Amino acid sequence: MTIKATMTLDKEFKIGEIDNRIYGSFIEHLGRAVYEGIYEPGHPSADEQGFRTDVIELVKQLQVPLVRYPGGNFVSGYNWEDGVGPVANRPRRLDLAWRTTETNEIGTNEFMDWAKKINAEVNMAVNLGTRGIDAARNLVEYCNHPSGSYWSDLRISHGYKDPHKIKTWCLGNEMDGPWQIGHKTATEYGRLAAETAKSMRWVDPTIELVACGSSNRHMKTFAEWEATVLEHTYDHVDFISLHTYYGNRDNDLGNYLAQSLDMDQFIYSVIATADYIKAKKRSKKTINLSFDEWNVWFHSNDADKQIEPWSIAPPQLEDIYTFEDALLVGSMLISMIKRADRVKIACLAQLVNVIAPIMTEKGGEAWKQPIFYPYMHASVLGRGVALNSIVSSPKYDSKDFTDVPYLDTVSVYNEENDTVTIFAVNRHQTDTLSLQADIRSFEGYKVVEHIVLENDDVKATNQINRSNVVPHSNGDASVDGGQLTAHLPKLSWNVIRLGK
Template identity: 85%
Template structure:
């Protein structure tokens, strides 16, 4: 018997405008993300500044609008002043977060140059682990003040006459985590973040600030942390952050593909907590969410235990992603789009080499991992307004989840280009799913393309010069007078594109 799923899409069922920054990413001074990732001056494709142009071209394919920098755990021991001025004068430092040596060849100005090359904004982070108000306000002055002050004139002396005008700033990183340099209680962090936020906005009132939420939903302090931090910072910040990573450690595929339900619950819980503080403060302001670390991360855990301490840019966190990982990444993107009314910023962690969609060989090629494709499809085709789809799908139970729908989906409508896109994952391991969709309120729309990412081997991976996991455009979606039918292959990521 063919499994069927039904959905109704109506232009009145709007979730909210999708902020382009939901397709952001992340570069940390960690492993080979910076050195041998984006920066390799001896590489055949390196430009005059030493940036790999083959990597730049792949990042441009992803249309990454925003990149978080410079960390991550690295941030909490970082002195930003080490990374500006003449490169020859920059100190080498021990990075206690990842037990490596940081050369500081790349710093704030170089990274801003790289971001311009990929057409992205920077989500700059300030160190609230070993440092605080003074270093943070000075960095804002250095980056954003025009001229006529010590730090802005120092930037000019470093060859950057025009300010960088960085809009989005993170107030530290994962300060709830005992692994963090300068780990703090919620009250300690909340007070410091509030005072730092005030000073930073006094330097530049146009910036937006992200307060640290919990490192993941399973932290013992989760929810209480968010409530306490927002109690202190509510009037001074614009976003609260969320971080989560998943992995198929038990090799239980049904349970693994249901992990995005945990992500859903995480998002709903943080929204609830933020709105509780809004009510408590009788505020008219709404705090939105920045999911500024999310991905699959577990493949490299054992290899990372063997890294030689204090080496320079060792291969750390280099997960090689499988086809099943790409399916979960697709569902994680769907989770965030389903709450695009509140999730305004998100950063896939990370972008190159370190738990990344793009991998590089030193002196060699750059290539696309399996997770590159759902991320690219969402970023390229998922701009516009998120539309709530009313879905009826068969379901299953797994070890940790009940009533998991086989069909995971969200719809995006771009009014400007008159494009309608359905993103859909079929979680069923052995059966295709016949999708029947009623979209009568979108008159005159026809299927342009049905992209499918599928593979008979759920453990299939891509390697340099060996692309085993790649999408095709041979999907079966058809539309006629407001009714769409499509066969969604077992275990598949689908992008159904419609236009007038």
């Protein structure tokens, strides 16, 4: 059967300019993200620094603009000084966050080198769990001050004459969570974050700062946490963070694919809270959002309980993603693009091996998980201005959600390249969705490509040398007389590219 939906696109219906950092990712010292992920000196593809060039090439396909580092829960117990200077002199430490042993073989400078190899900036996090103002300001001085001071000269002595010029900094991680090393109340964190931000900015006035928001919108302190933290930090930070993960634990596909609506509400609620503090302070400044942890995460929960404590780089959080996961990831990307006016940074958590689009085998191959594809399509093709598409779609109800549209979509206009890209998910489990779109505003545009990611098995996965979930370009989208027609297969991720 076929269901029908309509859409109107107009180049004047602008949501806002998309900040490319919305397509960022995350590498934490966790599991095999660093060791055996991006870094494996004995691997056949390893470069002179031990970084896997096969992984670098896959990351380059994603065009990741920003990578958050080094955590995550890890950063709340991390002494950054352990990861600089001669590797032979670096200490091994117990990582209390993940109950592993950290060798510190990779640290700040090595990671900055890797980021340059993938053409990405770094979103550096500072430890506000066990440490505070002093360690944070010293790290900014080490990374960003040119020379002539203790910490900048120390960096130079470590072989890095030029400053790293890191622009974006996170003031801790998930400090609202009782699981966090150095967990704090909103007032405790807000005061510390404000004073740390001031000191970091006194070292380098050009940096941008992200304050910790709630770990998810279901925390008991949600909204009150944001309001209290921003009461203290509003004048000193640029962003408030959001984190969320979803999973199909009940094996209820309709409800699972609707979970991006929860993400929508999370975004709207944080915007409302930030703007309330703006009004309360009579401020002209707007706080934007950094969704610096988001993904599907649930497949590996049971396996992670079996890990031997204090081992080095064990296989933690190694979710093997399915086709249905790729659909939800696509919808989560759509959710953030729809609020590109306020969501300016986002980090898919994470990038390699740990709840990641890229997996590796020690000494062997690297391969793409199903979620790789919607992330790549959005990052590569979703740059420009987000458009407010006027959509009419049939809807359904699920266990936790009502009025879930079968068509989930957003469009991006790139004026420089004269292109429009439509991202669309058909959530219907049995029916093709017939899309009729009025695109008369884009006179002379035609279909360049209609990419489709589909699979009859929603649990299909990709493995080494066996890719079951891959996109094709056999979609049937066409334009006639300013009207776009396309059939979106049941349970599919679609990318429709238009150009002259």
